[in-house]
Amino acid sequence: MTHKRSLAAGFLALCAAGALTACAPVAATGTSADASSDGDGTTLTVFISGDTNVQDLWDKGIIPAYEAENPNVTVNTTIDLHGEHDQQTVAKLTTATEAGDDPGYDLIDAGFVTSSAAQAGTLLDIDADTVSGLADVPETTVAAGRGFGIPYRASSVLLAYDTDTVTDVPETLADLTQWIQDNPGEFAYNSPSTGGSGGAFVTTVLDSFLTQDEQDTLRTEADADIMAKWSEGFDELKALGPSTYQEGVYPNGNTQVLEMLGSGEISMAPVWSDQFLTSQQSGLIGENISFAQISDPSFTGNASYLGIPKTSDDTDAAIDLVNFVLSSEGQQIIAEQISGYPVVDLSTLPQEVQDQFVDADPSALRPGYYSEVSSEMANQWDQLVP
Structure with a gap:
């Protein structure tokens, strides 16, 4: 059966995942990078390996919304455009884990890094008891994360x-x-x-x-x-x-x-x-x-997966951020910012989102x-x- 267009043609999007742009070195950035903490708050760093559209999703969408609800938390991003330094990142994470040190970031949004870091035993074990938001994600999508990756958006x-x-x-x-x-x-x-x-x-x-x-x-x-x-x-x-x-x-x-x-x-x-x-x-x-x-x-x-380094100093705060990403508000931000498929059960989202993504069933995605x-x-x- 042919599935005709039913995604949201009116959704705002910045730059498609997978598009190739000029490469640049790793850099810390983000609207929250200059935010100040009152001294009693928490600062999280999200490591991104990909294109600037993913960074914009965090800096202009997810992070401002999350910080508005959590004023004692500051979230920064650091990006490795197109994953040019993925191998070095995995090595750094492995070394930090073996030493029991904080690796310098609390959440990873990077396919190769998340996969390789999981194989090296450097990521936090994940299930619906650890991350409550996974309860609304199809079991097959969660299972593809192999107990370490946290699905948060998808495309086909x-x-x-x-x-x-x-x-x-x-x-x-x-x-x-x-x-x-x-x-x-x-x-x-x-x-x-x-x-x-x-x-x-x-x-x-x-x-x-x-x-x-x-x-x-x-x-x-x-x-x-x-x-x-x-x-x-x-x-x-x-x-x-x-x-x-x-x-x-x-x-x-x-x-x-x-x-x-x-x-x-x-x-x-x-x-x-x-x-x-x-x-x-x-x-x-x-x-x-x-x-x-x-x-x-x-x-x-495929779905894109997040990972939490097990030796991060702020794993609980990182889990809270992930639960926000998997919430109805977080999933709508992803749809609006990057035209990404929701990974949660569509019935948990507003009717207009359900209608716009009626064919976007992440449980039916055939992975690469x-x-x-x-x-x-x-x-x-x-x-x-x-």
Whole structure:
């Protein structure tokens, strides 16, 4: 079944997750970075590895609202744009944990860091008894955090298409690959190393040649025997090359794909849900561009997870901040600021939010590959497909 657009086209968003911008070194920032404490209060630091849209979500949305309700708490942010220093961050966190020292931040908003830090045993154990807000999050979404990650927002890759030129929208992956062949030059996806929307398309094609158990394994670990079975999928991607936008030419990043859709250079492409809404809001793409979700299999999507360092001096305060993020108010801020899917049960949110995100079921998101697997997939694509 095709799920047509039902997300909030009117939501304000700043910059889509996964979009590529200029890199910069780690820097402390945020509207609250200069806030003063009365000496009896608590100061928390949120470490972010990602784009400035995530930092703005905290600095301009979550933090001011939280501090207004908690005047004795000051929350600062520090950001590593695009995760250029993720390995060093994990090493620092590991060293601090082994020494029993405070690592210098109390909450981590960074996919690779959270995952690697959990593997190193440096994060606080998490469940609904520890973080009460998790009681409203679907069990499957919580379980994907493996007892350490705290889901707080989500997004998925969708199939965007030009309604002026596309009259028969593909409903399955097989429909989509047939459409690409029948409409040469009208479909594009970015190389997976430059953005997650192209990576989701590649992942989905590769998954179509794997069993469900094999797919599930690659979402939790790197298995060389299973990855060897990607050969059929890469063969299909290679065969599709002559029918894509220009043979051997692939857009550089998620944003370039949307620019091509907006200019009419192509008629169809995989895109991130939040970036789609942002681009339509800004006028980068017109109202003639709509979206659907395919099936058998669907494109991938995922929740973003927070982590709490176990040797933080303020774990209780960090848990309180997380519970605010998972509250109805916090989830609405995420929707308004970044067009992110709520991770809590929609029935706990106002009716207008329920209506706007009726298809945004985080429990139904098909996750992407484990980080090491995803990197290897991108490397093999570079070697085998263009």
